[in-house]
Amino acid sequence: MFTRNLTLICAISALALPGWAQDASRTSAALPETLEDTGERAPMEVPKSSAAEIPDIAPAKNVFGVGQPATEEQIAAIDIDVMPDGRGLPEGSGTYAEGEELYETICAACHGSDMMGVAELGAPRLIGGRGTLASDAPVKTVESYWPYASTFFDYTHRAMPMTEPGSLSADEVYAISAYVLGKAGITSTEPDSVMDAAAMAEVEMPNADGFVSDPRPDVGEE
Amino acid sequence: MSETERFPASMYGPAERRMAEALVEIERQALAEAEECDCKEGMFNGLTRRGLLMGGVAIGGSALAGGRARAEAPPGAIEYDVQPDPTKEQGRLILDDGGYGSRSQFENEVRWRYPTASLDSSWSMTPLASGRGMITPSGLHFERHHAGIPTIDPQTHELILHGMVDQPLRFTMDDLKRLPSVSKIHFIECSGNGLTEWAKPTLKTVQGTHGLTSTSEWTGVRLSTVLEMAGVQDKAAWILAEGSDAAVMTRSVPIDKAMDDAILAYAQNGEALRPEQGYPLRLLLPGYEGNTHIKWLRRLEVSDKPFMTREETSKYTDLMPDGTARQFSLEMEAKSVITFPSGAMKLPRPGFYEVTGIAWSGRGKITKVEVSTDGGATWREAALDGPVLSICHTRFRLPWTWAGEEAVLQSRAIDETGYVQPTMEQLVAVRGLKSVYHLNAIQSWHVAPDGEVTNVHA
Numbered sequence: 205m206f207t208r209n210l211t212l213i214c215a216i217s218a219l220a221l222p223g224w225a226q227d228a229s230r231t232s233a234a235l236p237e238t239l240e241d242t243g244e245r246a247p248m249e250v251p252k253s254s255a256a257e258i259p260d261i262a263p264a265k266n267v268f269g270v271g272q273p274a275t276e277e278q279i280a281a282i283d284i285d286v287m288p289d290g291r292g293l294p295e296g297s298g299t300y301a302e303g304e305e306l307y308e309t310i311c312a313a314c315h316g317s318d319m320m321g322v323a324e325l326g327a328p329r330l331i332g333g334r335g336t337l338a339s340d341a342p343v344k345t346v347e348s349y350w351p352y353a354s355t356f357f358d359y360t361h362r363a364m365p366m367t368e369p370g371s372l373s374a375d376e377v378y379a380i381s382a383y384v385l386g387k388a389g390i391t392s393t394e395p396d397s398v399m400d401a402a403a404m405a406e407v408e409m410p411n412a413d414g415f416v417s418d419p420r421p422d423v424g425e426e
Numbered sequence: 427m428s429e430t431e432r433f434p435a436s437m438y439g440p441a442e443r444r445m446a447e448a449l450v451e452i453e454r455q456a457l458a459e460a461e462e463c464d465c466k467e468g469m470f471n472g473l474t475r476r477g478l479l480m481g482g483v484a485i486g487g488s489a490l491a492g493g494r495a496r497a498e499a500p501p502g503a504i505e506y507d508v509q510p511d512p513t514k515e516q517g518r519l520i521l522d523d524g525g526y527g528s529r530s531q532f533e534n535e536v537r538w539r540y541p542t543a544s545l546d547s548s549w550s551m552t553p554l555a556s557g558r559g560m561i562t563p564s565g566l567h568f569e570r571h572h573a574g575i576p577t578i579d580p581q582t583h584e585l586i587l588h589g590m591v592d593q594p595l596r597f598t599m600d601d602l603k604r605l606p607s608v609s610k611i612h613f614i615e616c617s618g619n620g621l622t623e624w625a626k627p628t629l630k631t632v633q634g635t636h637g638l639t640s641t642s643e644w645t646g647v648r649l650s651t652v653l654e655m656a657g658v659q660d661k662a663a664w665i666l667a668e669g670s671d672a673a674v675m676t677r678s679v680p681i682d683k684a685m686d687d688a689i690l691a692y693a694q695n696g697e698a699l700r701p702e703q704g705y706p707l708r709l710l711l712p713g714y715e716g717n718t719h720i721k722w723l724r725r726l727e728v729s730d731k732p733f734m735t736r737e738e739t740s741k742y743t744d745l746m747p748d749g750t751a752r753q754f755s756l757e758m759e760a761k762s763v764i765t766f767p768s769g770a771m772k773l774p775r776p777g778f779y780e781v782t783g784i785a786w787s788g789r790g791k792i793t794k795v796e797v798s799t800d801g802g803a804t805w806r807e808a809a810l811d812g813p814v815l816s817i818c819h820t821r822f823r824l825p826w827t828w829a830g831e832e833a834v835l836q837s838r839a840i841d842e843t844g845y846v847q848p849t850m851e852q853l854v855a856v857r858g859l860k861s862v863y864h865l866n867a868i869q870s871w872h873v874a875p876d877g878e879v880t881n882v883h884a
Contacts, residue, residue, distance in 0.1 A: 230579065235525075251600035263606070266654040271601045274586045274594035282586065282725055285666060285676060288734050326543030338749030342860055344740065349751075352734050359736040362674040366546065369573060369672040415743065418755040420864075422856050424848040 286358040290405030293357065297400035298379025300386050300393060306376055307383050310365050319387055327366075331388040334410055347388035351415055353407035357381055378404070500534040502565055537566060538633055546672075547572045549616065551637025554765045559811070560784065560819040561611070562640035564695045569702040570616050570638070572737075573672035576722055580698075580706035583670070585690070589728035592657030599706050602690060605647045610689065610712065612817045613786045615639035615758045617715035617742060620865035624854070627881040632768035635869060635881060639761075639786065641819040642703075644710050646691035649684045653728075658685070662728045666735075667709045670724035677718045678732035679711060683756075687712050690723065712817040713788030714756045715863070717742055747858035758788035760847050761866040762795055762822070762839035773877035776830035781808075784819045787841035791815065794840040795822040801834035801870065801884045802849070808837070816842075833873040834884045850883055 236245040253270045261269040286292040298306075308317065314327035321329035333343030346356055361377045363369050372380070382399035385391040391399070391407060499505035506518060537550035549570040552562055562568075569575075580599040588594035619638035622628040629635050653665075658681065665684045669675040679688070689710040692699060699705040704721025711718050717737055732738065732754070744752040762785035767773060781799075785792045791814050796805040808822035822837065839847045850867040870884035 230581075251603040253604055254596070254598045254601050266651065268605055268655070270604045271595050271597045271652075271655070274588055274596040278596060279586060279588045279594060282668075283588070283727065284674070285668070285727065285733050285735070287729070287731065289731075324543055326547060337745060337751075338747065340860075342745055342749075344745070346740075350740050352739065355734050355736055355739050358676075358733075362676075363573065363672065363736075366544075366573075370674065414750055415739075415753040416746075416750050418752055418757075420752075420755060420757070420759060421845055423852045424759065424846050424866075 284358075284362055286354045286361070288352040288354045290354065290401055293354070293401035293404055294374040295401070296374035296378055297398050298375050298377070298382055299395065299399070300379075300382045300397045301395035302375075303379035303381070303383025303386075303399075304395075306380050310372070310376075311380065314366060319384065330384055337411070337414065345388075346384060347390065347410065349411050349414070351409055351412045353381065353385060353390075353404055353409055356384070357404060499531040500529075501536055502529050503531040503533065504528050505531045535566060537568065538637065540634075546574045549618075549638065551633050552640045554632045554637055554639075554763070554784070555768050555771070557765060557784070560641050560815075560821050561695065562642060562819075564642065564697070564700050564703070567640040567642060567694075567700065567703060568614075568616065568638045570618075570716060571671065571673070571702065571721070572675060575702045576671045577701065578670065578706060578722060583706050583724070585707060585723060585726065587652055587656050587726045587728075589665075589726075590659040590662040590730065591653070591728050592659065593655075595652065595656050597652065599692065602647050602652075602692060602707070605651055607645055607647055608689060609643055609645040609693075610687075610710075611641060611643045611815050612710065612712045613639055613641040613819050614710075614716045614719055615761075615786070615788075617717065617755070617758065617863040620867075621862050623881075624859045624861075624865060627883055630770045630881055632763060632765050632869075635769070636763045638716070639784075639819070641786075642694045643696065644689055644691040645693035645696075646689045646707075646710065649688035649690055649709070649726075650686070652690065653685060656728075658728060661730045664729050664732045666725070666727040666729065666733045667718070667720035667723060668725040668727075669704070669720045669722040671722050675717075675720055675722075675737065676733065676735040677720055677737055678729075678735065678754075679709075679714075679718060680756075681728065683711060683714070711756075713758060715742065715758055718756060742863060744857065744861035744863050746861065752861075755864055758786075759864070759866045760787035760789065760792070760839045760841040760845050761785070762792075762837040762847055763869045764797070764835050764837050764871060767835065767873065767879045768871055769879055769881040771879045773828060773873065773879065775877070776828050779826050779828055781824045781826045781835060783822055783837050785810075785822055785837065785839035786817070786819050787839065787843075787845070788817055789845065790817065790842040792820040792839055793842050795820070796838045796840075797822070797824045797826075798836040798838070799826060799833045802836050802868070805838065828873065830875060832875055834882065835871040835873060835879075836868050836884070838868055 238244065239246055254272050255269050256272060258269045259267060261267055314322055314325050315330055316322055319330040321327050329345050331345055331347045333345045333348030336343045336348060350356060357377055360380060361372060364372065378399040381404065382391065382397060385407060386393040390409065504523065509515060535553040535556045537552060539548055539550045542548045550568060552566050552568045583599055585597045585602065616638035620635055623635055662681050664678045665681055666676055666678055691708050691710045692706055694700060694703055699708060704723065707723045708721040709719050709723050738754065744755055746752065762783060764781055764783035766782050767779060773779065781797055785795045792810065795808045795810060797808045798805050806824060808824040811821040814820050848867055853867045870882050872880045872882040
């Protein structure tokens with residue numbers, strides 16, 4: 205509200221503040237300025253191209269003189285995805301024992317020390333449920349349903365824990381992966397067993413072959 | 427005097443302060459020009475109100491037409507005193523809403539949040555029962571998010587396109603707005619729409635059973651435009667879209683779809699996207715399940731294989747009775763629902779009613795909608811409001827005279843591929859009761875002799 209009032213004052217006193225709208229620390233937009241003489245609102249600013257240089261503009265060839273090359277550093281800063289064949293797995297490692305400690309500290313509050321989930325928190329169960337998918341009461345967990353270990357790493361790394369998403373280091377996620385997949389009976393439960401990129405790409409999930417492609421339309425054809 | 431001092435929080439609520447600020451601004455504009463001209467006739471009501479304001483008299487006072495009453499108005503509305511006879515006093519001032527409109531204080535439709543355990547990962551549903559035509563107001567468009575709604579300054583937001591392209595590219599929002607653009611009217615439907623209804627009728631209203639579909643006009647850059655700028659390599663088959671919310675939401679999309687009709691959308695219904703709809707940038711994949719329309723889009727990565735993200739493996743996959751699960755069920759099949767009369771309404775008396783609802787298909791245009799009032803025994807063709815657009819809500823209407831007898835209202839959509847919306851029985855026979863997603867069966871509303879309308883399976 206304070207900012208809003210500030211911007212209103214700017215409008216009221218017709219102060220021109222070039223660059224105001226470019227303030228990186230702004231918390232909201234200023235109202236459009238008023239034009240001299242008529243008092244009309246200024247129209248939107250014409251969008252600027254971030255391109256450093258104007259190349260040979262040729263719209264027919266999709267050369268618009270707009271945008272800029274993305275550097276490897278810029279890509280690496282946000283390229284966090286991990287694929288089933290191990291592409292994208294970062295360097296690092298963690299053990300089952302380290303994972304147990306991390307899990308108890310970071311994960312157990314929502315998912316439970318027994319990994320059975322806490323329904324009231326919306327935190328799903330992580331292990332168990334094998335052999336239930338064809339039953340009347342299927343239990344879909346990392347153990348019983350998830351087809352790729354890479355997905356567990358990717359998701360835990362990008363979005364967990366809920367209170368501090370994206371805060372876990374690669375080593376921590378490897379360790380937590382070792383512990384959860386171990387408790388799920390998928391990988392070793394030896395305290396010193398190590399999870400890293402090579403080990404992760406080798407993990408075979410119980411339901412890896414449980415998925416089929418979309419066969420629809422399966423009903424409703426005239 | 428600063429505006430904060432002039433309109434202290436102790437005396438003015440936020441809406442009142444906005445109105446007061448707007449009044450000052452109008453006044454300033456009117457006073458800015460020394461010489462009077464005819465053009466201002468009627469624009470500004472002189473110094474009376476200025477005197478009121480400067481004198482610190484509360485603007486809610488009855489001296490001011492359209493002043494504030496004390497009760498709370500519905501969201502999106504400002505509560506004004508109702509005038510005993512609006513023909514006998516001036517109405518409220520132009521621009522007293524600050525220059526951005528509000529709805530009538532007598533309209534109260536709101537989205538409804540499905541009671542998930544977590545407020546961070548939840549969804550809110552469009553009040554379809556009161557919807558008119560085919561467009562959903564932006565503020566009533568359903569939302570689904572997995573980690574809250576981020577607040578993003580478009581001046582600092584960027585989109586990076588990389589992977590199997592000749593030249594990785596980086597775009598500011600300004601960059602994207604300089605590129606050739608398109609505006610298209612499309613529905614988005616969450617594939618979880620109706621997930622409570624597989625086994626038995628569960629929710630009571632059409633908002634609860636079908637409120638995860640909405641239609642807007644979307645404006646942005648064709649994804650193919652930026653992909654062609656970057657140069658897609660031969661082996662490319664998929665593209666990952668990633669959001670910049672706390673879920674860093676990711677989905678894989680076939681590259682053919684990306685090159686076909688996908689849009690990098692920055693506008694909705696003629697203005698910037700709403701924050702809960704992905705401001706400042708979302709992916710729009712016409713006809714695909716809602717989760718793939720990644721909001722707060724920050725990254726696109728072209729690849730030869732799908733990325734197998736959480737939302738395309740552990741979620742948004744349809745478990746079949748044999749224990750296998752269908753994956754990448756991306757297109758939303760034809761579906762329709764009667765929105766009036768619908769669940770939890772009560773018809774006050776026998777007589778004429780216009781049965782109306784919406785039909786849509788992720789595979790193209792709706793060609794026909796049929797309506798039954800006898801639970802599917804007989805069908806009549808409903809009138810479709812034009813223009814009928816591809817991958818868009820289509821409004822249908824059928825006049826109906828209710829004689830006061832028991833009735834079961836159903837609608838059945840047919841799209842241009844010849845696909846006929848199935849019955850619940852047909853769908854369950856093939857898919858069982860555990861697939862969660864992609865329920866597009868015919869909806870039944872039971873009308874009792876006393877006029878009560880309820881959700882039933884028929």
